[in-house]
Every structure is written in C-alpha cells, then in structure tokens.
Amino acid sequence: xxIKNEELITRLRNSLEKAxxxxxxxxxxxxxxxxxxxxxxxxxxxxxxxxxxxxxxxIPSYKDCSKLIRLKKKSNxxxxxxxVLFGFSINxxxxxxxxxxxESEYFECSDVDExxxxxxxxxxxxxxxxMKLISEDSxxxxx
Numbered sequence: 326x327x328i329k330n331e332e333l334i335t336r337l338r339n340s341l342e343k344a345x346x347x348x349x350x351x352x353x354x355x356x357x358x359x360x361x362x363x364x365x366x367x368x369x370x371x372x373x374x375x376x377x378x379x380x381x382x383x384i385p386s387y388k389d390c391s392k393l394i395r396l397k398k399k400s401n402x403x404x405x406x407x408x409v410l411f412g413f414s415i416n417x418x419x420x421x422x423x424x425x426x427x428e429s430e431y432f433e434c435s436d437v438d439e440x441x442x443x444x445x446x447x448x449x450x451x452x453x454x455x456m457k458l459i460s461e462d463s464x465x466x467x468x
Contacts, residue, residue: 350420357437358413361444362394365455372459373407374399380412386428387412398458408454411447427451 328336355377362375376395380387387393390412397407412426425432425443427450434440448455 347418347420351415354415354420354423354437354440357440358394358444361441361448362410365448369455369459372399373397373455375410376404378404384409384412387426389424390414390426396455396458398461408451408458410451411444 359375359377366373366375373396376397378393378395380390380393384393387409391414393412394410395404395407396410397404401407414424416422421435423434423440425434425440425447427447430447432443432446434443
C-alpha cells in the first residue's frame with residue numbers, strides 16, 4: 326500500500342492542526358475555570374488565593390484527577406494549609422468532556438457553560454469550608 330506524498334502531507338497537516346486546536350482549547354478551559362475562581366476571590370475581598378497544581382503525588386481522594394484547585398487564606402503563604410476545592414482532568418485528545426471531582430462527587434462537563442455551573446455548585450457546597458478558611462485566626466469576614 327503506497328500513500329502519495331500529497332495525501333501524507335494532508336493527513337499530517339490535519340493531525341497537527343487538530344492537535345494545535347486541542348492545546349488551545351485546553352488552555353482556554355483553565356482560563357475559564359480561573360475566571361470563575363477570580364469571582365470567588367473578588368467576593369471574598371481578595372481574602373483567598375487559589376492555585377492550579379498537578380496532582381502529584383496523587384492525593385488518594387482525587388486519584389482520578391490530573392490537576393487540583395487549592396485554596397488558601399491569602400495572608401498564609403502555604404497552600405498545604407488550605408483546602409482542595411476540587412480536582413479536574415481535561416480530555417487529552419479533545420479537551421471536552423472535562424471531569425471535575427470533589428471528595429464525594431463527580432461531574433462531567435461537555436462545554437464551558439456546564440463547567441462554570443459545576444464549579445459554582447462545588448463552591449456553594451464548600452462555602453462553609455471557604456468561610457472557615459477565611460476567618461481562621463481572625464474575626465474578619467470580608468462582607
């Protein structure tokens with residue numbers, strides 16, 4: 326079976342273009358996630374900070390996630406003293422579906438709107454933990 330050079334060039338070009346689009350989508354997914362977390366920072370008068378980190382070494386309750394979102398009180402320099410808000414994995418070949426995971430729930434998102442809705446639900450469910458983190462060693466409540 327012989328592949329003509331034009332066919333080979335077309336196949337390889339299409340593959341590289343698809344990979345480039347996927348990489349851009351994966352970066353955009355993290356940017357969209359960060360935009361929701363920036364709203365959370367703003368609502369807490371910048372009392373918290375977040376960090377997107379690799380799940381390595383793997384935290385057992387988030388074993389199926391490649392990355393984690395950690396929150397910390399802004400005045401504390403160490404993310405390990407904060408909380409894990411959720412874990413996530415972006416589909417390597419297509420970007421979506423995106424998996425989000427907490428210690429007790431699993432969400433699958435097919436687009437940015439579903440992702441934002443799921444992140445909002447997670448924040449709502451963890452609002453007590455977030456407020457405990459903010460008010461830790463202080464009576465300051467940002468609103």
